[in-house]
Amino acid sequence: MSAIRTVLGDVEPGLLGRCDSHDHLFLASPQLSGQELDDPVAAEAELRAFAAAGGRAVVQWTPYGMGRGGAGLARLSRATGVRLVAATGLHQAAHYDESVLRGLFTGDRLTELFVEELTAGLREPGVPAGVRAGMIKVAGGFHGLDEHARRVMTAAAEAHHATGAPIGVHHELGTGAPDVLDLLCDRLGVPPERVLLGHLNRFPDLRLHRQAAESGAFIALDGPSRAHHATDHHLFDTVAALVGAGHAGQLLLGGDTTTRAARGAPGLPFLVGALAARITxxxxxxxxxxxxxxxxxxxxxADWL
Structure with a gap:
């Protein structure tokens, strides 16, 4: 039976409720030194405000090795009543120590990591037994895919085929969607409807957006955060164009808060509050x-295997 895999277990899709489809409660990277999202108290306050505004679920796209806060996600979900979906996967190589990547790229370890985190539990210190990922996060480069991206996406595709998990993709400055779809779907056999293309609104090329949507993939419009505010001014034009082209059923919304300075500005509640009201x-x-x-x-x- 199809289900959404949250950190507290599988739930029926119809119970998910209003969802922030791409955000971060916890995140750390050498690329964002001093701007880590690592405060459980602040995360809980944000989730409580989100719930008060009508939010019921948050999908955190923070992958393995980037401070995703796995040890506290189940507690936060219980405390606030907000369903949380965690991610496995890897971001771009720049976000990791080279020695970590060398170990993961040995043999089939990367695929094994993704499958383990989707089926058994997050491989992270202090995570309670049974707290599992519900999606795979991968990342492309600027207008293309480097060797790191291709290896990670290959492992993600293998993990998808083994589990049924959806794959969410970071597109650098919104570029590279044709390359991603060619690799994941055409070459590696992932059904397009199992692929979520993130950040395309950071590259306001409506022809590219329509081309990507015509593949059948989901399009995650994930900009209303201080860190990504430049996308806000054309969000409604993007939605109008894609809805007009018949792709209303493939659009997702997320806040994508990635830095400490952006937390609470406008924060998780904005998506289901002020922004939802404007869309209505x-x-x-x-x-x-x-x-x-x-x-x-x-x-x-997913029909989890």
Whole structure:
């Protein structure tokens, strides 16, 4: 039976509720020194505000080895009532120590890591037994894929075929979607509807957006955060163009808060509060519910193997 894998267990897709489809409660990287999201108290406050605004679920795209806070995710979900989906996978090589990557790229260890975290539990100190990932996060480069990206995406595809998990993709400055779809779907056999293309709105090429949507993949529009505010001014044009082209059922919304300075500005509640209200005024309540409820319920559900 199809289910969404949260940190507290599998749930029926219809129970997910209003969902922030791409965000971060915890995140750490050498590329963001001094801006780590590593405060459980702040994360809980943000989730409580999100719940008060009508939010019911958050998908955290922080992958393995980037301070995803796995040890506290189950406690936060219980304390706030917000369903949390965790990610396995790897980001770009720049976010990791080279020695860590050497170990993971030996033999089939990377695929094994992804499968283990999706089926048995997160491989992270202090994580309670049974807290599992519900998606795989990978990343491309600027207008293309380097060798690191290709190896990670190959392992992600293998893990998808072994588990059914959806794959979320970071696109650097919104570029490279054709290369990603060619590798994951055409070459590695991942069904396009199991792929979530993130950040495309950072590269406001509506022709590219339509081309990507025509593949059948989900499009995650994930900009309303101080860290990514430059995408906000064309969010509604992007939504209008893709809805007009018949792709309303493939659109997802997320805040993508990635730095300490961006937390709370506007924060998780903005997505299901002020932004949802604007979308309703512009496009109607039915589309708002599709973007925040129905589409995430399909995008993150899997027939887990």
């Amino acid at each position: 005024r512009e496009f109607g309540a039915e589309l708002t519910e599709r973007l925040l409820v129905a589409n995430p319920a399909r995008a993150f559900a």
